[in-house]
Amino acid sequence: MKFFIDTANIDQIKEAESLGILDGVTTNPSLMAKEGITGADNILQHYVDICNIVDGDVSAEVIATDFEGMVREGTALAALHPQIVVKLPMIADGIKACKYFADKGIKTNVTLVFSAGQALLAAKAGATYVSPFLGRLDDVSTDGLNLIAEIRQIYDNYDFETQILAASVRHTMHVIDCAKLGSDVMTGPLSSIKGLLNHPLTDIGLAKFLADYEKGNA
Numbered sequence: 666m667k668f669f670i671d672t673a674n675i676d677q678i679k680e681a682e683s684l685g686i687l688d689g690v691t692t693n694p695s696l697m698a699k700e701g702i703t704g705a706d707n708i709l710q711h712y713v714d715i716c717n718i719v720d721g722d723v724s725a726e727v728i729a730t731d732f733e734g735m736v737r738e739g740t741a742l743a744a745l746h747p748q749i750v751v752k753l754p755m756i757a758d759g760i761k762a763c764k765y766f767a768d769k770g771i772k773t774n775v776t777l778v779f780s781a782g783q784a785l786l787a788a789k790a791g792a793t794y795v796s797p798f799l800g801r802l803d804d805v806s807t808d809g810l811n812l813i814a815e816i817r818q819i820y821d822n823y824d825f826e827t828q829i830l831a832a833s834v835r836h837t838m839h840v841i842d843c844a845k846l847g848s849d850v851m852t853g854p855l856s857s858i859k860g861l862l863n864h865p866l867t868d869i870g871l872a873k874f875l876a877d878y879e880k881g882n883a
C-alpha cells in the first residue's frame with residue numbers, strides 16, 4: 666500500500682519524506698488555507714515546492730465546478746510539474762472532466778467519494794485514483810471501511826485500474842484496516858504514519874538491549 670501524506674505543510678511533508686516511506690502527497694483547498702497559502706500564484710508555487718520535496722504523485726485540486734473551468738484549471742495544474750495529479754470533485758462535470766483528462770493521459774484523483782456508485786463512475790471515467798473519505802463517513806455513524814471493501818470488490822470484479830486512495834484517514838487503525846482491505850493507497854496526517862512506529866515493548870526491549878550491552882562492556 667502506498668503512503669501519501671494529506672497536508673500542505675512543508676515541514677510535515679519533509680519529515681514524512683525523510684522516513685523514506687512517502688509515496689506522494691494529497692492536498693485540498695482547506696489544507697492550503699490552513700497553511701495560509703492564498704492567491705493563485707502562491708498556490709501554484711506551493712504545489713511546485715511540494716513536488717520538489719517528494720518523489721511521487723501530488724494531488725492538486727481544481728476550484729471550478731463547471732466542465733470548462735475544470736479543464737482550464739486542471740490543464741494549468743498538470744502543466745506545473747509531471748508529478749501533479751488533477752483532483753476533481755465527484756460531480757457530473759467532474760466525471761466529464763475526468764474522462765477528458767484520462768483521454769489526454771493526464772492523471773486524475775476523483776475526490777469527495779462517499780458511495781460505491783460514485784467510485785464505479787470514477788473508474789468508468791478512467792480516474793487514476795478514487796478518494797473515498799472514510800473518516801467523514803465514520804463521523805456520521807456510517808462504516809467508512811465498509812465502503813473501501815465494497816469498492817475493492819467492484820474494482821476487482823472488472824479489473825478496473827483505478828487505484829483506491831483511502832482518504833480522510835484519521836489514525837493508525839484506519840491505516841492498518843485499509844491495508845487489510847487491499848486499499849492501493851492511504852492518505853492521512855503525519856500522526857497516522859508516525860503512530861505506526863510506536864510500541865511500548867519495542868522501547869522496553871531496546872532499553873534492555875542497551876543496558877545489557879553497557880553491563881557487558883563496562
Ligand code: G3P
Pocket residue numbers: 671691693696798800801832833834835852
Ligand atoms: O483526503 C481528504 C481529507 O483531506 C479529508 O480529511 O480529516 O478533513 O475528513 P478530513
